[in-house]
Amino acid sequence: MTASLRPNGDRGTPLPRQQSKQRDAFFDNAKYLAIVLVGVGHAWGQILDGNRTVETLYRVVYTFHMPAFIIISGYFSRSFDLSPKRVKRLITGVVVPYVVFEVAYSLHRRYGDDAPDHDISLLDPTYLLWFLCALFVWRLTTPIWKTVRWPLPIALGIAALASMAPSVGNDLNMQRVLQFLPCFVLGLVLRPEHFALVRRRSVRIASVPVVAAAVAVAWWSVPRMETAWFYRNAPAQAADAPWWTGPVLTLALFGCSVVLTACFFAWVPGRRMWFTALGAGTIYGYLLHGFLVKAGTYEGWFQEPVLDQPLGEIGLTVLGAVAITLLCTKPVQRTLRCVVEPRMEWAFRRDAGEEAREREARPKTGAREAVEAREPNQKVPV
Template identity: 65%
Template sequence: MGHTVNSCKRCSALSGFRRDGIAQQTLPTRSLGQAQAPPDGTAAAQAGRTARSVKERDAFFDNAKYLAIVLVAMGHAWEPLRDESRAVTALYMVVYAFHMPAFIVISGYFSRNFDASPGRIKRLVTGVAVPYIVFEVAYTFFTRWTDNEPERKISLLDPLYLTWFLAALFIWRLTTPFWRTVRWPLPLALGVAMLATLSPSMGKDLDLQRALQFLPYFVLGLVLKPEHFTMVRRREVRMLAVPVFLCAVVVAYWAVPRMNYAWFFHRTSAEELAAPAWYGPLMTLVLFGCSTVLVACFLSLVPRRGMWFTALGAGTLYGYLLHGFVIQAANHWHWSQIDWVHEPLGKIAATLVAGAVVTLLCTPPVQRMFRFAMEPKMDWAFRRDPAEAARSR
């Protein structure tokens, strides 16, 4: 949990998804039987409509989101411990190779039905745009204290700290109808990402470099079908996942002194990483292949049944955005300068504390406390959908 805003902007952070605003992760409404519904206006009819409106969450995806957000927090805990430990850096590289791609793939998968209808636009604004503005402002004021920069100005065009994901998600979801229309969406998205690595002058507006380089993972989620997730949960895949992760750690350990791990952040061009320009498109393809394999392995190991932490999967956006304040406060008090933290047991303790903190921030009481910022109703700001008004009549 130790790096300043400026240094953290060099790494990808996690995020979470809420039911309507970020990743609609619900299954089709359950059938209530074939009996004819009672006439409108009766108590039975109203109860039936209420029951039909309840959607069942998929425990698998909630579990995946929770486990991924825990890895995000642990990655932040390893941030100040990397330079002194090759093993920690190797684990850091492996985690950063798949935790953000996993979140983005899931987000894309549950954005397949985004059609720019009034209701979905409203949810996009209230679930993504408004939290982005609120936390961009909040982080600016908070980091004036933690980073001793009282003159830092609010800039809604230059995402600060963890808010880059919300800015990117807003862009991705607005372009969903386009990706659902073109014939070869994934190759086209990979081409866009490859070209982005050749554009060092792109600028910081909405962290567009990172939005474009992570775009293929979102588009991959758009083109996936339920049977693809069934395939990765097969027993054979689960058996292969552990040795694949072990091989990834070994390769990362070998690569630590030979590779710049900033490639996994997907936020700079090849030239800005002191590499020849042609490295950018090549690394885009290599990293996409490696990350996709690790995401599949990660998803294969995610429990399919309800667990004690399943309910926390609905609050990962809260854990994602709020744990940044804890990190910044810990940095301000220089937690990483404590000697025992750099011992093996200290590193393990820091890892466990990070996981515990983000778990606490995903709990229902925290959700209720901060729902005004994460899930504002804002009915006053939107015209009522004519179709919705007709249904209510």
Template identity: 65%
Template structure:
């Protein structure tokens, strides 16, 4: 599954000036999101709209994005059935500790050259803002049609379920020039996250609690370089990742009945979790360190060579945005209530397999092509002519 050490030279990582942004064709994109906003769905052979040379996709990052989106979908599928299983809750906590931070770090890494130029602003609007408006509207109407809400209004200021990540990515990308200009951006981002963790007055608009509390991972991604990913793939790191995850699962099993899941979502302040205000700052640092360690372990296990799922990494934005309809739809249909055996070990395995297969199918090229009009629309009519070249 892993390369030998000399494979690093055979499969170099992108150069420092390579950028991957949502909607840019012919490049490796960031999320997943999605993940974190994750990918462009266009084939590599296409040239970007701004006329710059197309860049070869890096298999490693496509592998990271695909495996991360599978973790996201599987973890979401556990939510309705894990209450009766301490083991499932522990695994859920481990997955939630690092799967979104990993997405966000990769998003930051591929946002390093964002500079507010006309071409990049256009790609930000078409690749992040437009999908947010479309899917926030779709999820709001879906919830009302399913009878979960009597309110048919659509609020673009209150992201629901999955769409918060697109809002966050939009804000983080816009602030990228600021973080690139600061001498010590990561400590500043950590301080902001700590302040947000005990500031309940921030409110729910644009899910700013999550935007601010996850900010350090995006800033960390901006500071990474290709050599950091080569260090992660050292043999000793891969070996240490095994006891690291074993210890994390054991610790999560102990903490499962004692710890609130709200700390993992980062959508609430400490006071809203009925904790002392100062615990927000402490938990911000603890969760950041834990997420960083598990993300390193995860990245160390991801293969660098092309795999059967590598091509699916280009479609993870589709998997991220679509799998919520499956999870929520099953909940609205009462599937988890009628078949209560899904909370048993066999049921949990079945739910996990179904979620993994479903999100895999959602990342395939036919789905990407079908959704291209909303995940990476051209929208040349909305922008001044030749703005990309300027």
């Protein structure tokens, strides 16, 4: 940065490429706010029994918080291909954290919940780790969705079929992978102008009655509909419902998710806020906050009578938001980057294109040094 206080410094001197490429504040804000809702939702999930107000808010949040996160993940996966660079990033950013945290969560349950017989299984994701399994599968299939003509209708058809297919097993939590697939594919087909559209002032105003109506419907649904439908991790038959309710509810929930996600995006600020930088660390908050929730379950913290009172519920909500915010901060990122975002250069072959560029650069560098040695006072043109 030059002495000038202007972002671009001297107008005649362009910034280097690495400095001019900045993160979009809107998406970082959206990721942070979505991850806060994830943490708060998991806290609410421990006190639902007999609490219609909390369950109403819980259902509204569960309708859109993970779809919003998944849509953003799909949007930023548009450039994914099966090149070595992308595959390496998929392994270090998804596979390795999944293996590390699956083992960690399994050990946490084994010793924290006094369950010495609890197995460590990489095929049965623990708690929130299903998202990493899903992200791995979705990104691997991205070239397919970028090739077919009607990606979103096909993804909706697959999700609808999965919702009425008990034969889809629990390995890698495949029901969730398939039922949330349309959200990821929707992110793949979205463009910047679509996000600009939902951020218009008219959409922001219209979202208020829409969310109010959603809260009213959720309140009405509490005694009439199982909360498990919002998890999308089982076929209709698992809830003793007719097979045809699976596709109907899958399409209905997808529509509600899209509408409420649009309302959510409409209210996400587009400028830099105090929490914008935390958007880059949401994966840390996501992976780590589950230990706090599970520890509270194992230790019986959520059974405290105070949590049955409005002030206790508000306090738990604030505590959940603060905890997941702290887990997204830079100190946590620096401490755990070795397992959440490891580089692992030792585990991968060098890219052939990169090696070729280095070989081409070596003779030129040597020739330049030789000329400079012979003619030290003569400037060699670049």
